[in-house]
Amino acid sequence: MNKEILIAIQDTAVMVLFSTIFATILGFIPAIILTLTAKDGLKPNKTIYGILDFIINxxxxxxxxxLMVVLFPLSRxxxxxxxxxxxxxxxxxxGTAPFIARIIENALREVDKGIIEAAKSFGATDFQIIFKVLLKEAIPSIVSGLTLTVISVIGYSAMAGAIGAGGLGDVAIRYGYHRNDKQVLIITVILLIIIVQILQSLGNYLYKRLSK
Known part of the structure; x- marks a missing residue:
């Protein structure tokens, strides 16, 4: 059983790591577009913002x-x-990319407008404002938001175990629930709590370091 749990931890780590990386890449582009085309953005465009906002919602x-069942054909x-x-x-x-898009958008739009105006007065281009001003100022908030997202992804990966995704959720369902093994259920829950606590502590540490 110890071997199965170790493999499950590894599977959970792989799912969470790669899905978060890919979701961040996918979410970054619409976040930038939303920030640019918002009513108070650098390039306001009600149509583009409205369409992208609707899709993300x-x-x-x-x-x-x-969502996982609907995407079975795509996974195949x-x-x-x-x-x-x-x-x-x-x-x-x-499933995670839209949440990350919102996190990055909100973090970028929370940057003090005075900093943006100062950058414009020095002749900064929109590209420079986005990547050298907004992103730089928003990094602590983005890190904090991504920490919460990673924790949510851990929960999603556990749910995915119910339909054969592997990981700790799969172990909990197959060995804990179906075989009525309470010890396995308790172990998997404790492991998930420990993982979440470690990630939250790491996220808090990074946020404090980046905020200085």
Missing amino acids: ILRSFPFII ILVGTSIGVKAAIIPLTI
Whole structure:
């Protein structure tokens, strides 16, 4: 059983790591576009902002289990299967990307407008303002938001275990629930709590360091 739990921890780590990285990449682009085209953005565009905002809201409203089932065909196309760790990364990425897009957008839009005006007065281009001013100032908030997102992804990965994704959720369902082994359930819950606490502490540390 110890071997299964160690493999499950590894599977959970792989799912969370890669889905968070891919979701951050996917979420970054719409976040920048939303920031630019917002009413108070550098390039206001009500149409583009409205369409992208609507799409992100729709994706955020999907319950993860339903989203995962809906994306089974896409997982088969991309990784050749709809079960397992690799397959779970697809819906985890797509389900998380809209949340990360909002986190980055909100962090960028919270930057003091006076800093932006100062950058404009020095002749900074929109590109420079986005990447050298807004992102630099927003990094602590982005890190804090990503910490919460990673913790949510851990929860999603545990839910994904209910439909064959692997990881700690899979162990809890197969060995703990179906076999009525309370010890396994307790161990998996404790491990998830420990992982979450470690990540939250790391996120808090990074936030404090970056805020200085």
